Amino acid sequence: xxxxxxxxxxxxxxxxxxxxxxxxxxxxxxxxxxxxxxxxxxxxxxxxxxxxxxxxxxxxxxxxxxxxxxxxxxxxxxxxxxxxxxxxxxxxxxxxxxxxxxxxxxxxxxxxxxxxxxxxxxxxxxxxxxxxxxxxxxxxxxxxxxxxxxxxxxxxxxxxxxxxxxxxxxxxxxxxxxxxxxxxxxxxxxxxxxxxxxxxxxxxxxxxxxxxxxxxxxxxxxxxxxxxxxxxxxxxxxxxxxxxxxxxxxxxxxxxxxxxxxxxxxxxxxxxxxxxxxxxxxxxxxxxxxxxxxxxxxxxxxxxxxxxxxxxxx
Numbered sequence: 001x002x003x004x005x006x007x008x009x010x011x012x013x014x015x016x017x018x019x020x021x022x023x024x025x026x027x028x029x030x031x032x033x034x035x036x037x038x039x040x041x042x043x044x045x046x047x048x049x050x051x052x053x054x055x056x057x058x059x060x061x062x063x064x065x066x067x068x069x070x071x072x073x074x075x076x077x078x079x080x081x082x083x084x085x086x087x088x089x090x091x092x093x094x095x096x097x098x099x100x101x102x103x104x105x106x107x108x109x110x111x112x113x114x115x116x117x118x119x120x121x122x123x124x125x126x127x128x129x130x131x132x133x134x135x136x137x138x139x140x141x142x143x144x145x146x147x148x149x150x151x152x153x154x155x156x157x158x159x160x161x162x163x164x165x166x167x168x169x170x171x172x173x174x175x176x177x178x179x180x181x182x183x184x185x186x187x188x189x190x191x192x193x194x195x196x197x198x199x200x201x202x203x204x205x206x207x208x209x210x211x212x213x214x215x216x217x218x219x220x221x222x223x224x225x226x227x228x229x230x231x232x233x234x235x236x237x238x239x240x241x242x243x244x245x246x247x248x249x250x251x252x253x254x255x256x257x258x259x260x261x262x263x264x265x266x267x268x269x270x271x272x273x274x275x276x277x278x279x280x281x282x283x284x285x286x287x288x289x290x291x292x293x294x295x296x297x298x299x300x301x302x303x304x305x306x307x308x309x310x311x312x313x314x
Contacts, residue, residue, distance in 0.1 A: 009034035009042040012252040014223040035098035045222035046105035050079040052196040080109035096129025137170040158186040168192035195221040197248020210255035214285040224248040257285035
């Protein structure tokens, strides 16, 4: 490959639902596989570790003070990721050994917010194995708000991954114009979006973001099928009774800076796909439009970002 090129891997997998250790084993396997195929970056879906809260709209999740919801949520907390507790140490070690960068969607249970609330966090690990950002989703979507807490702007940052500058957003954050603008303004030319799954989320939005930003745009989704409901899930009988169809069918894809497909949406299968992307294509498309450069008007329009990590104490 030339100095203008980067090989990336998109890992569309189902979690071992709400089992942190077994799902992490699966993630480690796919990181190794991506590295063996020569990838320098591998991306996984939103909330993959340990899984998305699909039970909410299948078990009357909005019922207040429900013993069912309390038990399931406590189980979810038990399986969530605590960076401070070292839950990602093995993944960081593998990233360093393989010299590969990783974007991973997690459910985080952070100590800096008391240790008992959950956040949908997109974690970037660099090729040296260091966690460089933990982006907590700014606004959980719809029923997610019954499980996840709103995040903050601390993780709205980009990272050098030569020859690209990479950044990312969780799921419907990618619909937020100012969140996208925050990433563009930091030189992002490889945008990573992660999703719990479903082609309907990615097939139109990913090419649009690519055209708007004149960047490569990755969309990586997960999968969730009725057979993914484990026996040890609290009230698995209720969940199974109300789940007869696939709830997340994937939709992993990659668009070029002109909005054309590099990888069209992949559905209904676990798959690791790779692609070589070329920075020259970014530079070509920026010739006529650069949203934060020659086609911006900072004297008229500006964005203010608060990157403070939220806390109840100072």
